[in-house]
Each structure stands twice: as structure tokens, then as C-alpha cells.
Amino acid sequence: MSDALDADLYQRVQQFYAEHMRLLDEGRADEWAAGFTEDGEFAQDKRPEPRRGREVIAAGLRATAAKLAERGVVRRHWIGMLSVHPQDDATVRTRFYALVIETPAGGQPVLHLSTDCADVLVPDGAGWLIRHRRVHHDGR
Amino acid sequence: MSDALDADLYQRVQQFYAEHMRLLDEGRADEWAAGFTEDGEFAQDKRPEPRRGREVIAAGLRATAAKLAERGVVRRHWIGMLSVHPQDDATVRTRFYALVIETPAGGQPVLHLSTDCADVLVPDGAGWLIRHRRVHHDGR
Amino acid sequence: MSDALDADLYQRVQQFYAEHMRLLDEGRADEWAAGFTEDGEFAQDKRPEPRRGREVIAAGLRATAAKLAERGVVRRHWIGMLSVHPQDDATVRTRFYALVIETPAGGQPVLHLSTDCADVLVPDGAGWLIRHRRVHHDGR
Numbered sequence: 001m002s003d004a005l006d007a008d009l010y011q012r013v014q015q016f017y018a019e020h021m022r023l024l025d026e027g028r029a030d031e032w033a034a035g036f037t038e039d040g041e042f043a044q045d046k047r048p049e050p051r052r053g054r055e056v057i058a059a060g061l062r063a064t065a066a067k068l069a070e071r072g073v074v075r076r077h078w079i080g081m082l083s084v085h086p087q088d089d090a091t092v093r094t095r096f097y098a099l100v101i102e103t104p105a106g107g108q109p110v111l112h113l114s115t116d117c118a119d120v121l122v123p124d125g126a127g128w129l130i131r132h133r134r135v136h137h138d139g140r
Numbered sequence: 141m142s143d144a145l146d147a148d149l150y151q152r153v154q155q156f157y158a159e160h161m162r163l164l165d166e167g168r169a170d171e172w173a174a175g176f177t178e179d180g181e182f183a184q185d186k187r188p189e190p191r192r193g194r195e196v197i198a199a200g201l202r203a204t205a206a207k208l209a210e211r212g213v214v215r216r217h218w219i220g221m222l223s224v225h226p227q228d229d230a231t232v233r234t235r236f237y238a239l240v241i242e243t244p245a246g247g248q249p250v251l252h253l254s255t256d257c258a259d260v261l262v263p264d265g266a267g268w269l270i271r272h273r274r275v276h277h278d279g280r
Numbered sequence: 281m282s283d284a285l286d287a288d289l290y291q292r293v294q295q296f297y298a299e300h301m302r303l304l305d306e307g308r309a310d311e312w313a314a315g316f317t318e319d320g321e322f323a324q325d326k327r328p329e330p331r332r333g334r335e336v337i338a339a340g341l342r343a344t345a346a347k348l349a350e351r352g353v354v355r356r357h358w359i360g361m362l363s364v365h366p367q368d369d370a371t372v373r374t375r376f377y378a379l380v381i382e383t384p385a386g387g388q389p390v391l392h393l394s395t396d397c398a399d400v401l402v403p404d405g406a407g408w409l410i411r412h413r414r415v416h417h418d419g420r
């Protein structure tokens with residue numbers, strides 16, 4: 001059931017996602033979008049077309065972050081149940097669940113979204129760039 | 141407090157659980173039950189008797205998956221706070237928390253269950269089989 | 281974006297936190313506080329002053345555990361989105377999110393708290409001691 005897989009690879013993917021999701025949650029749009037390839041694609045089943053390219057991906061986050069700031073909401077993205085599958089062409093395919101947790105100012109956290117995700121990562125030095133991300137929203 | 145433990149072992153257990161929980165959440169009963177030994181035991185404190193053997197374990201999932209499908213609910217099992225303890229007899233004991241998150245069609249995700257779990261794993265090639273699982277449900 | 285980092289280090293930090301959070305959730309105050317250095321500091325933005333030293337840190341947990349027991353509530357701390365940053369002086373800085381999940385007797389689990397945390401760890405044999413912890417509560 002499990003591929004033989006080196007622990008170093010798995011760890012580097014874990015740390016990459018930890019830093020990637022922190023940038024997202026802090027609304028650091030350009031740094032976050034820099035985690036995609038120049039022509040990266042970000043597809044979500046709630047949108048008919050994927051977002052393509054760092055500029056468009058960053059603009060999407062900026063719009064979302066502005067709306068959250070206006071509402072006084074902090075958002076946290078959690079990744080779990082990560083499986084990592086190295087491919088023969090040096091890319092790495094990952095599968096993971098992601099939760100979006102929202103906390104309003106002065107309020108309790110709530111589960112905003114439960115999702116099932118798949119990425120294609122390409123090596124970038126010791127780190128990674130996301131060439132393709134697909135997000136399925138549970139409940140759709 | 142921490143055993144000296146090799147990173148490779150920890151990673152192989154993480155990936156095993158990621159794939160195991162995905163099979164569970166996708167209702168793939170036979171593939172999921174194949175992650176237990178032939179005579180595997182699955183004990184939950186809400187049931188007086190453990191489920192024993194792959195056939196019985198798979199049948200349990202089929203029944204649950206049918207009920208969830210009827211209600212239009214997607215379930216996700218998340219594992220966290222995993223500790224891995226290799227034993228002298230080549231088995232591995234694990235402790236972990238597990239959450240069950242449910243999303244109804246068109247609705248918001250909810251925390252269905254918080255649990256505390258312990259497994260006994262036996263090596264199976266690069267992967268694992270579960271010989272024994274014990275699940276405690278919080279709030280009981 | 282990701283430091284080159286050895287997988288063994290990352291794994292040892294993961295297992296440390298799994299065991300550390302379990303001691304916390306089981307109310308084992310002295311064992312849990314022993315995971316801090318003698319002069320460890322535990323700062324939370326809801327308190328004007330950090331807790332300093334194992335005695336004070338343990339006393340804080342004993343008080344909290346007593347209140348939870350009285351209310352019949354089980355609490356689980358989950359850590360996620362962990363990044364691990366070894367320093368030149370052999371300490372390790374970590375960043376992570378933490379959730380607190382509460383389950384009342386006979387009830388459903390609820391998200392009690394979403395937080396953003398930073399630790400300074402010092403090596404202690406194969407394990408770690410926390411020299412400093414800073415916890416930010418979302419929604420404040």
C-alpha cells in the first residue's frame with residue numbers, strides 16, 4: 001500500500017506546505033504565489049476555470065485577504081493525511097486533505113471548509129514549486 | 141521523553157495512515173480492510189465486542205458508507221499527534237488522536253468525533269498491517 | 281522557501297510534540313512541565329506576564345485540569361503546519377498552529393481555540409526541552 005519513499009523527501013514536502021500555508025494565512029500574496037511555477041494552475045471545483053500564473057493567483061489571494069480583513073476574520077489552512085508520490089520525471093505528486101478554520105474577532109473558531117487536494121510539485125533547489133493544484137470542496 | 145527512532149519508520153507510518161484513512165473515507169471497504177491482518181481486531185469503546193477479521197471489518201465499513209451516502213454526507217478522518225514506538229518483536233505500537241469531520245451536501249463541515257487511538261502494526265513489505273486497533277471516543 | 285533540514289530532526293520534533301501534547305491533555309502536570317527547561321517561559325497573549333519555571337507552569341496546568349474535570353470536558357491539543365528551523369547555537373526554533381478541541385461528557389466536540397505558536401527548543405539527549413513558548417490566540 002505504501003511506496004518505498006525516502007523520509008527526507010516527505011519531510012521537505014511537509015515543511016514546504018507549513019510555510020506555504022502560513023504565507024497564505026498571513027495574506028502575503030506575492031510570496032505565496034511565488035510558491036507556484038510562473039505558469040502554475042490552481043483549480044477549485046467551485047470555479048469553472050482554474051487560476052493560471054502567479055499574477056492571477058496572487059490577485060485572487062489579495063481580494064480574499066481584503067474581504068477577510070474587512071470582516072475581522074483570521075483564516076488558518078491545515079493540511080493533513082499527506083501522501084507523497086515521487087514520479088519518474090522528478091516531479092512529485094501529493095494528495096492531502098485541507099481544512100479552513102476561521103476565527104472572527106472576539107469569537108470562537110469554526111470549520112469553514114473541508115477539502116480534498118492534489119498537487120504536482122516540481123523541484124526548486126531544496127524546495128518546491130506547485131505546477132498544478134486541484135482542490136475539491138466537500139459538500140459540493 | 142522521545143525514543144530514539146528512525147525518521148524513515150516515522151514517515152512510513154505517516155504515509156500508511158494517510159492512504160489508509162483515504163480508503164476509509166472513500167468507502168473502499170475491501171481495500172481498507174486489507175490494511176488489517178487477516179485476524180485483525182478493531183475495538184471501539186462504543187461497542188461491547190471488537191470487530192475481528194477483514195470480512196467483518198469490511199462489512200462494518202460497507203454498512204456505515206451506505207448510511208452516509210443515503211444522508212449525502214462526506215466523512216474525513218484526520219490523524220494527529222502521532223507517536224511511533226518500535227518494539228523488540230518487529231511490531232510497531234502507535235498512539236494518535238483522530239478526528240472525524242462530516243460535511244453534508246450543501247452544508248458546512250462539523251466535528252463529528254474526537255478520539256484517542258492505539259494501534260499495533262506488523263511489517264508488510266515497505267508497508268504495514270494493523271493487527272489491533274483500539275479507539276476511545278471522547279465524551280463517553 | 282524551505283531550509284535544507286534533516287528529516288531526523290523534523291521527525292524528532294514531531295514525536296516530541298505528540299508526547300508533550302498528550303501529557304498536557306491527560307493533565308499530567310509535572311511530566312508535562314518537565315518538557316520545559318527549569319527556567320522555561322510560557323507566554324500567551326491573553327496573559328500580561330508569561331509563566332516562568334516548571335513549578336509555575338505545572339501549577340497552571342493543574343488549575344486548568346481541575347476546572348475541566350469539574351465540567352466533565354476532555355481537551356485535545358492538535359499541532360499542525362509545523363516548520364522547524366535549526367539555529368547555529370544548537371537550539372531549534374519552531375513555528376506551528378495549534379487547535380484546542382473540547383468534548384463535553386455525552387456531547388459533540390467543538391473547536392475551542394485556534395492559535396499560532398513559536399517555540400525555542402534546546403536539545404536534551406534524543407529529545408528536547410522548551411526554553412520559550414509564545415502562543416497567539418486567533419480572534420484577539
